[in-house]
Amino acid sequence: MIKTETVDAEKFIDSANLKQARRKAAESRRQVAEGTGPGSEWLGWQRILKAPNDAELEKIDRKAAGIRQDADIFIVCGIGGSYLGARAVIEALHGLIPDHKPEIIFTGHHMGGNYLRQLLAYLDEPGETGEPKNVYLNVISKSGSTLETALAFRVLRQWMEKRYGEDASRRIIVTTGPEGGVLNRLVNEYGYDKFDIPDDVGGRFSVLTPVGLLPIAVSGIDIQTLFYGAVTKFKAYEKNADDVETYAALRYCFHEAGKQLDVIGSFEPELNAFSGWIQQLLGESEGKKGKGIFPVPAAYSTDLHSVGQMIQQGKRNMIETFLIVQEPLNNFNVPSASTDEDGLHYLNNISFHKINQKALEGTIEAHQSGGVPVIRVVLEKLNEQNLGELIYFYEFFTAIYVYMLNVNPFNQPGVEDYKKAMYRNLGKE
């Protein structure tokens, strides 16, 4: 179960304004439901939940099971919406020092030549048993032409062909649009396994398609429960979406009041990558026509010792969103010590979860009294079901809130500008 707590943030907004915004949010929700808003040809992230394709979920599970049995390393090559969702879910459920086999490596999301060189060297090193590492590669690109991903794929494909010869084709899986583009051509030529990214699902809304589900399943996470967690939320919101409407209305009011930053943080390090996924979902959806609140991921308590000062006493131009997990991830306690030489006696045998919760409460209290409105998004527990719910919650929220700004949430025309300049600089015809 997940819920939002907005009461404290509502105190920062005039109640008549909030009431009016609530009506606007309800209107946006209708636009999403009826498919009458801009970009409505991109509502496939709802379609896939309305009529789940169980055969596809099973196909992904089967493929993932085969890879899990064989592989030491599974490389995910993609950028933006083609990797952030998978990374967010995998990190949330496996933690920051994962022990699952195969190891999952994300690449293709930058053009760091040094990183790629180091990656090849790492792949070349023998595994724990002294045998060569067993490697599979999943390239994910809806367009098939994104430079960061295409370059990394060229490097890795060549490595795979050199290492495995003809068997490389069996180890390369392509996730791309239904037709057209370079990747579909390569699939036809080399017989790679292929998963489709539906035409009506945009990159940042695609985590519950094979884009996110295959890597997540390869890591050993139960994708059926994750997917059906989102389905539960989808069905619930068909009946009543009051919490999403209130949250959207509130963020809209803060936007209109001139707030410029939304610091999205958690005290669970496992959720740092999830904040990154929300950052892309919101940022690429709302940042158009000179509008939007810039989403900034924050990792707590770490960042209290860096930008915390600014949140507390800097320019009063921000709101803050906390992703909160109620149940402890484990029962790890502070070990007791017989003496108080480190001054921590008062915390003997107290759980780290409890300490973290107290730090969270203290931080919210301090930030609010420092003039930062705080919104809480609370997960009862960190598991597949709740993450599925959270994914749909944020997708739905993003669509409703961005419609309120009179903006199409589903395109990203501005991204083309840097590409044009870059390709010109690179001398591309």
Ligand code: PA5
């Ligand atoms: O949300 C989006 O559409 C983008 O962030 C894309 O996911 C990103 O640009 C990668 O595009 P592609 O999958 O075509 O390589």
